[in-house]
Structures are given as C-alpha cells and as structure tokens.
Amino acid sequence: MQDYLLILIGTVFVNNIVMAKILGLCPFMGVSKKLETAIGMGFATTFVLTLASGASYLIDTYLLGTDLFYLRTLSFIVVIAGIVGFTEMFIRKTSPVLFRVLGIYLPLITTNCAVLGIPLLNVQERHGFVESLFFGLGGALGFTLVLVLFAAMRERLEAADVPLPFKGTSIAMITAGLMSLAFMGFSGLIR
Amino acid sequence: MLSAILVMAGIALVLGGVLGWAAIRFRVQEDPLVEKIDAILPQTQCGQCGYPGCKPYAEAISKGDADINRCPPGGEEGVKRLAELLGVEPKPLGEGLEHKPKSVAVIDEALCIGCTLCIQACPVDAIVGAAKQMHTVVADECTGCELCIQPCPVDCIRMEVIHEDIANWKWRYPVIPLKKVA
Numbered sequence: 001m002q003d004y005l006l007i008l009i010g011t012v013f014v015n016n017i018v019m020a021k022i023l024g025l026c027p028f029m030g031v032s033k034k035l036e037t038a039i040g041m042g043f044a045t046t047f048v049l050t051l052a053s054g055a056s057y058l059i060d061t062y063l064l065g066t067d068l069f070y071l072r073t074l075s076f077i078v079v080i081a082g083i084v085g086f087t088e089m090f091i092r093k094t095s096p097v098l099f100r101v102l103g104i105y106l107p108l109i110t111t112n113c114a115v116l117g118i119p120l121l122n123v124q125e126r127h128g129f130v131e132s133l134f135f136g137l138g139g140a141l142g143f144t145l146v147l148v149l150f151a152a153m154r155e156r157l158e159a160a161d162v163p164l165p166f167k168g169t170s171i172a173m174i175t176a177g178l179m180s181l182a183f184m185g186f187s188g189l190i191r
Numbered sequence: 192m193l194s195a196i197l198v199m200a201g202i203a204l205v206l207g208g209v210l211g212w213a214a215i216r217f218r219v220q221e222d223p224l225v226e227k228i229d230a231i232l233p234q235t236q237c238g239q240c241g242y243p244g245c246k247p248y249a250e251a252i253s254k255g256d257a258d259i260n261r262c263p264p265g266g267e268e269g270v271k272r273l274a275e276l277l278g279v280e281p282k283p284l285g286e287g288l289e290h291k292p293k294s295v296a297v298i299d300e301a302l303c304i305g306c307t308l309c310i311q312a313c314p315v316d317a318i319v320g321a322a323k324q325m326h327t328v329v330a331d332e333c334t335g336c337e338l339c340i341q342p343c344p345v346d347c348i349r350m351e352v353i354h355e356d357i358a359n360w361k362w363r364y365p366v367i368p369l370k371k372v373a
Contacts, residue, residue: 059202068195075202082206086213093217 004134010190011138017114018146019183021121024114028147029172031105038151041105042144046137048087048109049118052080053136056119057129076119084110114143150179224253231272233264236314237336244314252277260284264334268364294350295333296340300325302347309339309348 017023024045031041056076064071088106092099099106109115118139122132153175162171228249235245240261242248251257252273259273260282267284274281298309298318305323310316317333320326328348340348353359 063198063202068198071195071198075199078199078202078206082210085210089210089213089217092219096219 004130006190007131007134008138008141011135012142012145013183013186014188014190016142016146016183016186017118017139018143019180020187021117022180023117024112024143027105027108027112028143028150028176029169031108032147032151032154032172035148035151035155037105038147039144041108042140042147044105045109045112045115045143046140048080048084048106049115049140049143050133050136051083051087052076052115053119053122053132053139054129055079055083057122057127057132060119060123061129072120072123073116076116080115080119081110114139146179146183150176153179222250222253225249227276228252228273231265231269231276232262233269233334235264235334235336237264237334237338238314239263239336258282264336292352294335294352295330296328296335296337296348297351298325298327299347299349300327302345304345306344308342308344312338312342314338 011017015021018025018028027041027045031037056079059075059079060072064075084106088099091106118136119132122135125135127135154172157171157175166174225246226249229246232245232249238244240248240257242251242257248257248261252259259277259279260270261284262269263284265273267281270284271281296317303320303325305320305325307320307322307326310318310320310326314336315332315334317329318326318339319329335350337350340350
C-alpha cells in the first residue's frame with residue numbers, strides 16, 4: 001500500500017509529467033487560458049490516462065512480450081486512440097452534462113504526448129499492473145494540478161499590467177518556467 | 192514479421208469491433224429538430240453563417256442562438272422553409288448576406304503558383320491540382336461560396352457570374368405573394 005502511495009505522490013509532485021518530464025506541453029499551453037476548460041481537460045485526461053496505462057500494460061505484457069517490443073509505440077498509439085473513442089461515446093450516452101464540459105477536449109487527448117509518455121515510462125521502469133494504474137493516475141493528477149494552477153495564474157495575468165513585449169504567450173512561457181523551477185523544490189522529497 | 196502483422200491486425204480488429212459495438216450500444220438520440228433543420232439547409236458547408244458547417248448552424252438555430260436568416264446559399268426560399276418549420280415569421284437575409292447572382296470561382300491559371308491553399312479552403316472539393324502545379328476549378332462542383340478567394344496569396348481567383356442562357360435556364364420556384372387580409 002505504501003508503495004502505491006509513494007508512486008502517487010512521486011508522480012504528482014516530484015516527477016510531475018509537465019514540470020519535470022516536460023511532456024504534454026501543448027494542452028498545458030493551449031487550454032490553460034480559462035479555469036473551467038483547464039479543469040475539464042484535467043478530468044478527461046485523468047480518466048483516459050488511467051485506463052490507457054492499464055490497457056497498455058496488458059498489451060505490452062501479454063501481446064508484445066520481448067519479441068515484438070518494437071511495436072510498443074505503434075500499438076500504444078492505436079490503443080489510446082481506441083480508448084479515447086470509446087470513452088467519448090460512453091460519456092456522451094451516460095452523462096450529457098459531463099460530455100458538454102469535456103466537449104472538444106476528449107478527442108484532443110489522443111494527441112497528448114503525456115498520454116503516450118506514461119505507458120512508455122511504465123514499460124521502462126518495469127511497473128506491474130497495479131503500479132502502472134497508479135503511475136497513470138498519479139501522472140494525470142499531477143497534470144491536472146499544474147494545469148489548474150497555471151490556468152489560475154494566467155487568469156490573473158490577464159488583469160496584470162504586463163510590459164507590452166511580454167504580453168500573451170511570452171509571459172505564459174516565463175511563468176511556466178518559474179513554475180517548473182518551483183517544482184524542482186520537490187525533488188528529493190522521495191527517492 | 193508475420194507475428195507483428197498479426198498482432199497489429201488483431202489489435203485493430205478488436206478495437207474496431209469494440210468501437211463499432213459501442214457506436215450501436217451507446218447511440219444517442221439527437222434532437223430531431225436539429226435533423227429537420229439540417230435537412231432544409233443546403234449542405235454546402237460554406238460557413239458564411241459564421242458556424243463551421245450546416246450541422247453546427249442547425250444546432251445553433253434549434254438552441255435559439257442563431258437567427259434563421261444567416262444562410263445565403265439557401266436564399267429566401269430556405270429562410271421561408273425554416274420559418275415554416277419553426278413557426279416564426281420569415282425575414283429577409285441578414286446584413287451582408289444578401290442574395291448574390293449565382294457565380295463560380297475561376298482561377299487565373301497563368302498567375303497560380305500551386306500553393307494548394309485554396310484546395311484546403313474549398314468545402315466541396317471543387318478545386319483540383321497538386322503542390323507546385325497549377326490548380327483549376329471544377330465549375331460543376333463549385334457552389335460559389337467564395338471561401339477560396341481569401342486564402343489565395345496571389346489573388347488569382349475571381350468570381351464569375353453565371354449568365355442565364357438556353358443551357359442553364361430553369362423554371363423559377365413558384366412564388367405566390369400573399370395579401371394580408373384585415
């Protein structure tokens with residue numbers, strides 16, 4: 001149990017997928033202009049990423065094995081796209097409200113490199129099935145956390161008196177860099 | 192090699208099966224009104240109404256977000272039928288969307304640099320050509336939506352009005368003006 005907790009805390013804070021691994025930057029920059037969209041994207045990613053880590057572990061262990069390791073990236077992409085498609089249909093049927101909130105962000109997840117990165121990292125670090133699930137969940141929670149924090153900051157930046165050359169994306173980039181520096185403070189929290 | 196192909200084909204088959212099953216199992220009954228409005232719209236997908244296509248415009252109408260007079264390809268006739276369906280008063284086409292004479296896009300082939308930008312803009316695939324090759328418009332397919340004019344970097348596309356002649360003259364839609372009584 002303690003191991004899983006450590007994985008969770010480790011992926012959310014120490015090895016944060018955006019801040020430490022620099023993955024998933026496109027949604028991080030793209031959908032962080034408003035708090036609501038950031039939360040929607042975060043939830044959608046959490047859902048898909050947890051499922052995708054589990055499914056890709058199963059595929060890697062039972063289907064690919066050691067002989068077909070070169071199919072890893074390809075098959076993971078296919079599986080993730082399939083899961084996203086299924087999730088979209090399922091949510092559309094079961095919860096129209098959630099579907100309206102997530103909306104366009106669900107299909108966008110297919111091209112989120114963090115969603116591919118986490119299953120690949122799972123393989124690299126030889127995680128078991130449950131560990132993979134927790135790694136995926138933790139990674140996604142970490143993604144949601146920084147996305148929401150960053151969106152909140154950007155909303156305030158809108159109102160701030162930013163010098164003209166830094167307005168818009170440039171100040172967002174600088175903020176992201178500072179945020180990444182701040183997240184470095186977590187390193188060493190867990191070995 | 193063979194096992195790799197089999198594995199990928201297997202994954203694709205299973206996922207395809209699951210998605211196909213889910214598409215039937217989780218089918219969502221859409222608002223029937225949207226379908227009816229969409230059936231009246233001309234399906235040129237030109238985007239002149241300000242929505243990315245006929246379906247989104249139909250959804251906006253059914254939600255009450257958009258007016259019924261934003262569709263130039265549908266013309267007065269389309270507005271009238273929409274008004275009938277929705278039980279509201281028909282109104283003239285919106286500002287800047289007045290009826291224009293039917294026309295097709297023509298590419299000045301001497302000026303065309305083969306950038307393919309107009310091909311990407313065309314909603315009905317009426318422009319043929321390849322990168323660095325001159326493009327041309329298939330006049331029969333062109334709906335005259337003018338979407339290709341703006342992206343052209345060398346301004347070699349112009350709209351040419353189709354004049355009526357023996358070959359393309361058609362009977363007008365019968366218009367019976369109603370007199371207001373009392």
